[in-house]
Amino acid sequence: MSINFELIRNPFGKLVLTTAEGVxxxxxxxxxxxxxxxxxxxxxxxxxxxxEVAWIDRIEDLPAAVGALVREELSGREFMPEISRIVAVTSFATPCTWTVNTDRGDTEFVLRGEEDIRRLTADTLLISDIHGIHFLVRDVRELDKHSKKILDRFL
Structure with a gap:
């Protein structure tokens, strides 16, 4: 698939997009x-x-070098750790502190209230901490028994 723009990173680390029209x-x-x-x-x-100056339907359809630039830019811009295990909570009443294992390392965060746990799909949750950082539980079914038991108390 051909794209109708050129994308490069300048010496200052910024992405530069040039449209087919030369803009x-x-x-x-x-x-x-x-x-x-x-x-x-x-x-x-x-x-x-x-x-919006350009739209990409699917990253995999881009030339490899352009796709790599887009993925690199997205990873530097976004921070959404994925929870793999809930180790402990200080209380089943909110606010409480959660100790979790994530794909970005182990951490603790404060859950302000049950309303800060949003169900995106039947098995996917988005949990917001007191500072507005979002933690993703991609598939509740993949969590261990201990994590599911803790999570069930809040859902």
């Missing part, structure tokens, strides 16, 4: 339309004003 947009950012359900599909490249 240059410096400092573009990649933004996922569906960060949890379809993280590789529907990527907008937006300028510094937040205006």
């Amino acid at each position: 240059v947009h410096e400092g573009v950012a990649a933004v996922r339309a569906f960060p949890v359900q379809a993280p590789e599909d529907g990527i907008a490249l937006v300028n510094h004003d937040g205006k």
Whole structure:
């Protein structure tokens, strides 16, 4: 598949997009339309004003070098650790502190209330801590028995 833009990283580390018409947009950012359900599909490249200047249907359809730039930009922009195990909670009443294992390392966070646990699908949860950091539970069924037991008390 051919794309109708060129994407490079300048010496200052910023993405530079040049359209087929020759219009240059410096400092573009990649933004996922569906960060949890379809993280590789529907990527907008937006300028510094937040205006969309290019659309990517699927990252895998891009040339390898361009796809790598887009993935690199997305990983530097987003921070959503994925919880693999709930080790402990300080209380079953909120607010409480959760100790968890994630794909980004072990951490603790404060859950303000049960309303900060949102069900995205039947098996996917998004948990927000007191500082607004989002933690993802991609598949509740994949959690160990101990983690599920703790989670059940809050759902």
